[in-house]
């Protein structure tokens with residue numbers, strides 16, 4: 001164990017780096033506390049790696065690539081099979097650590113790990129996922145085929161809100177494709193990520209194939225500008241994701257940036273009332289609203305607005321408590337800073353004239369008085385100019401807008417710059433078909449509030465929620481983590497006829 005939960009602040013573990021197969025204590029002078037958001041207990045100290053340590057991690061990955069790229073696909077696949085078995089075996093133990101450092105409930109922490117485990121399971125199919133294409137006889141005796149080759153050292157930069165799922169979106173698929181990897185987990189909750197990395201090492205990922213450096217802006221910028229890194233996967237906020245996309249792109253890397261969101265749920269009056277209200281409350285307030293696919297704006301169409309009192313009543317019933325307490329629905333938000341930002345945005349909503357139907361600001365949780373809690377908060381009478389609508393709040397705050405028709409709802413959603421997820425609630429197939437066709441959002445749920453695709457598909461957020469063409473996991477990420485090489489070949493029989501010099505570009 002390189003990290004552990006420890007109630008004594010003076011002896012908490014220092015989170016290690018992983019470089020070339022060695023667990024290394026950073027030589028940095030800059031350390032950050034990893035804090036339990038329900039109690040403010042310091043769980044560990046995380047280093048901000050030095051530039052030399054980042055260089056060493058990339059060099060280890062570069063060295064390992066020379067052999068790993070030639071490791072047979074079956075051998076890579078068997079490591080993924082072992083890794084998925086180990087994650088399954090250790091999931092409950094990791095969920096406890098994840099809940100402690102991130103704040104989400106134990107059940108949701110297990111879900112965080114499970115959604116990442118599904119990607120590892122899919123990585124076990126790399127044999128068929130990484131196949132090239134073949135066309136016989138494209139010209140006389142000429143065949144053309146493609147190889148999907150690994151690209152080299154890839155890097156991943158991950159956010160705090162899914163410390164298991166999002167690292168597992170990245171390194172298993174990159175490694176299964178034959179690349180080596182440098183991971184930079186969120187500095188706010190790196191411990192559960194490290195437990196997964198330990199399992200990867202135990203599963204047989206060779207030294208240097210997976211490396212981990214910790215840190216913030218300087219380490220991220222070091223990754224984005226490093227000459228030996230070929231591709232960068234980023235998940236996090238829009239401001240940082242845009243910076244990473246531009247900086248890494250300028251330095252010649254492939255980049256995919258999955259970023260912030262404002263996800264709408266459009267409710268038609270013919271929807272199943274109870275199921276819809278359950279979905280809105282679960283997706284709006286689950287994980288304290290700290291999901292990139294959380295429902296954060298509800299658009300009530302026509303008579304659906306009559307359901308607002310029921311929505312409020314259901315939200316009011318949610319139990320706010322530490323994630324480790326049984327029966328908790330809503331845990332704390334990640335940090336005091338995050339809480340203050342949420343409170344400021346709520347205040348802006350009040351100042352800008354929205355109606356605060358449910359106010360979660362003054363909540364105290366018995367036994368956890370120091371926790372970063374915000375109770376479920378509901379605004380009605382919201383307009384599209386208000387900051388509570390234009391900003392991603394990333395807290396347990398749901399804003400409700402009202403329109404008269406489905407067309408108006410579609411126009412409203414399409415005018416919002418984000419395009420991560422959207423839900424439609426209806427019993428009308430015709431309305432659903434029109435919606436899925438006309439809505440300009442990359443991931444659509446029909447009576448599904450959080451439509452995160454399973455890993456045989458890809459995560460396809462769009463517009464302001466994503467930069468780069470290819471999304472994480474699924475077939476798209478195999479394209480992202482491989483280079484297509486096209487081979488055009490011709491073999492001569494011993495008795496082939498001399499067909500002379502060809503000075504044209506045509507194959508014949």
Ligand code: NAD
Nearest residue numbers: 158159160185186216217220236237240258259260261292
């Ligand atoms: P964040 O952008 O603050 O941090 C993400 C990563 O960037 C971290 O590893 C962090 O160390 C690093 N970082 C932070 N500031 C930096 C800077 N100035 N320069 C360079 N690197 C920096 O995001 P977060 O608060 O950890 O995560 C929440 C955000 O992530 C939300 O906006 C959420 O919507 C988004 N998110 C998006 C998706 C998606 O798939 N679209 C999934 C999960 C989370």
